Amino acid sequence: MSMTAPTTNSSPSAIAQQGLARLPASFWWAAAVLAVVLTMALAGLLMGDAAARIDPDAVTQPPSPLHWLGTDEMGRDLFARLSVGAIISLFIGLSTALVAMGIGTAYGTLAALCHNSRLENVDMAMMRFIDIMYSLPGLMVVILFSIFLGRSLLSIVLALAFFSWPDTARLIRGQVLALKQEAFVEAFTSLGGHPFRLVWRHFIPNLLSLMILSTTITVPRAILTESTLSFVGLGVAPPLSSWGTMINDGWQMIRMAPHLVLIPSIMLFLTMVALNLMGEALDHTLNPQA
Amino acid sequence: MRRDAGPWVFVTQCLHTTQAFLLLGLVLAPSPVYLPPMTSLITRHLLNGLITLFLIVSLTFFLLRIMPGGPFDQERQLPPAIMANMNARFGLDKPLHEQYFSYLAHVVRGDLGPSYKYMTRSVNDIVAQGALVSFELGAAAVLMGTLAGIAMALLAAWATGAGTRGGLLLDGLFSLLGVSALSMPSFIFGAFMVLLFATWLNWLPAARLETPAHAILPVLTLSMVPFAYSFLLVRNALNTISHATFIQIKHAYGLNPWRVLAKHALKNALIPLLSIMAPLTAALVTGSFAVELIFAVPGLGKHFIYAVSNRDYTLVIGITLVYSVVLILLNMATELLYGVVNPKLRST
Numbered sequence: 001m002s003m004t005a006p007t008t009n010s011s012p013s014a015i016a017q018q019g020l021a022r023l024p025a026s027f028w029w030a031a032a033v034l035a036v037v038l039t040m041a042l043a044g045l046l047m048g049d050a051a052a053r054i055d056p057d058a059v060t061q062p063p064s065p066l067h068w069l070g071t072d073e074m075g076r077d078l079f080a081r082l083s084v085g086a087i088i089s090l091f092i093g094l095s096t097a098l099v100a101m102g103i104g105t106a107y108g109t110l111a112a113l114c115h116n117s118r119l120e121n122v123d124m125a126m127m128r129f130i131d132i133m134y135s136l137p138g139l140m141v142v143i144l145f146s147i148f149l150g151r152s153l154l155s156i157v158l159a160l161a162f163f164s165w166p167d168t169a170r171l172i173r174g175q176v177l178a179l180k181q182e183a184f185v186e187a188f189t190s191l192g193g194h195p196f197r198l199v200w201r202h203f204i205p206n207l208l209s210l211m212i213l214s215t216t217i218t219v220p221r222a223i224l225t226e227s228t229l230s231f232v233g234l235g236v237a238p239p240l241s242s243w244g245t246m247i248n249d250g251w252q253m254i255r256m257a258p259h260l261v262l263i264p265s266i267m268l269f270l271t272m273v274a275l276n277l278m279g280e281a282l283d284h285t286l287n288p289q290a
Numbered sequence: 291m292r293r294d295a296g297p298w299v300f301v302t303q304c305l306h307t308t309q310a311f312l313l314l315g316l317v318l319a320p321s322p323v324y325l326p327p328m329t330s331l332i333t334r335h336l337l338n339g340l341i342t343l344f345l346i347v348s349l350t351f352f353l354l355r356i357m358p359g360g361p362f363d364q365e366r367q368l369p370p371a372i373m374a375n376m377n378a379r380f381g382l383d384k385p386l387h388e389q390y391f392s393y394l395a396h397v398v399r400g401d402l403g404p405s406y407k408y409m410t411r412s413v414n415d416i417v418a419q420g421a422l423v424s425f426e427l428g429a430a431a432v433l434m435g436t437l438a439g440i441a442m443a444l445l446a447a448w449a450t451g452a453g454t455r456g457g458l459l460l461d462g463l464f465s466l467l468g469v470s471a472l473s474m475p476s477f478i479f480g481a482f483m484v485l486l487f488a489t490w491l492n493w494l495p496a497a498r499l500e501t502p503a504h505a506i507l508p509v510l511t512l513s514m515v516p517f518a519y520s521f522l523l524v525r526n527a528l529n530t531i532s533h534a535t536f537i538q539i540k541h542a543y544g545l546n547p548w549r550v551l552a553k554h555a556l557k558n559a560l561i562p563l564l565s566i567m568a569p570l571t572a573a574l575v576t577g578s579f580a581v582e583l584i585f586a587v588p589g590l591g592k593h594f595i596y597a598v599s600n601r602d603y604t605l606v607i608g609i610t611l612v613y614s615v616v617l618i619l620l621n622m623a624t625e626l627l628y629g630v631v632n633p634k635l636r637s638t
Binding site: 128131132134135136137139140141143144145147148220224227228231232233234244247251254255258261262265268269272273275276277280 | 338341470472474476477484595598610
């Protein structure tokens, strides 16, 4: 970038356009893939019970004009099942990330506020707790928690979020510690500003890019963990079926109908690649110095 | 047992256990928080580790007991007399807090108790056998994956440094491979490997762990995660370091670019790799669950899944405990190694 600052107009939309232009091409590829997945999920929402409809005359068929991606061993349409699976994967990924971001941001900010104050011990204890969280064997406790809470979608989200927030909390704490050094914070406190207002008006807007970044890291990780759980049969419970469940179902008859494994696998893989690429692209754009 | 007892009995039991639990927590928890700063890193880590292990045993114990279902539930209900006998034999008829403390006492002595499903085998026995298999495969996978990742990162950095069109293409290709490996759930990769090498080409055995040839596919599958992590990290680190003055000077002297890369830049680029050793192993655990299931490997992951489905309480806690110990030791080793490679960190 040249030193002569951009002389063009600096209206919000112009700034947004400059930001978009800085995004690498991989971002748009990823966005395209995710748009397809999103469309499938929307289609799944509109489909009603098409994913559960059994057609005894069309069992384990390869792709055809009637069943675009073929049918499974019970004659259910694979495209419909994939679409419904997309809803589940996206829901679990997004809501886990949101919950984890909320807990992590609150926890990290609180710890950072306690740092170097009368409540120094609180910060230390909070960080020690995160250390302990890191030495728990995550997946095992996620399995135990989600079964304990009843193996519903919500319980899986809670169990996954419970193990995702420490990463966010650490990042946020570091950033808030850096923010606390800034002159504007000193100015605000010496003018007698309330800490809550400080957090809400000054810290949160400054933490937004970090919060978005941590979300883009958590979403694919949650989707990956959920699909692994479903694949080993400990994920979403039977009436629902995610992509992981479908791959597991297909795995039982991989010799006769490999497309039952291949198609959901490719779907899941492409979604994961897209999410990871998108996270990386956002990281480069929001965090150019790193 | 507790499900036949009235709700009040259960509530008072819970209260007893919570009390005892809180007391123990109060005794143990504050000690590391208020330790004098002079205490060495190792003591702090060991203490932390012990607390973590205690928490894990307690957490797992109570989570499992409060879950519906017991180890002797079957499709066909056992006669109540037999059920009572079974429960009595394993001490499951005693109050919950008594069970908890007697279990803790055994665990402290290194006895993980009997397995409820494999009646004749102890949990120590099962875990020892499973751990041997899992850790062997895991270690081979980490070693192979990391070495391959570093080698490819060097190649990519060298190609980028050459600056030719082909070089940039190679770097882009490798990066795509790295991101793909990172995004590929290990069970999908495993399924593809079985489909390709066992079903279609018929070159390698598909499942079970009988000969060294049987280990090839599982190890390859498990090595994807360490490969992706180490490749991406080392490649990025090499790219950053290549702009550093000391590297630019070496280039200005006219040293062989490959030598500069492999001898001087790599040494610094390996440091970030240290920080992911522990999370890497954790990720490997995630993979190993599905991979052991796909390849029918009798390791800890497969045992864990069956144990959870069967409510084999002691086996679940035993396996969780073993993995926690490994994680804690790895975390400790990572921090100590940091001190070795970066003396600045030793004083803190």
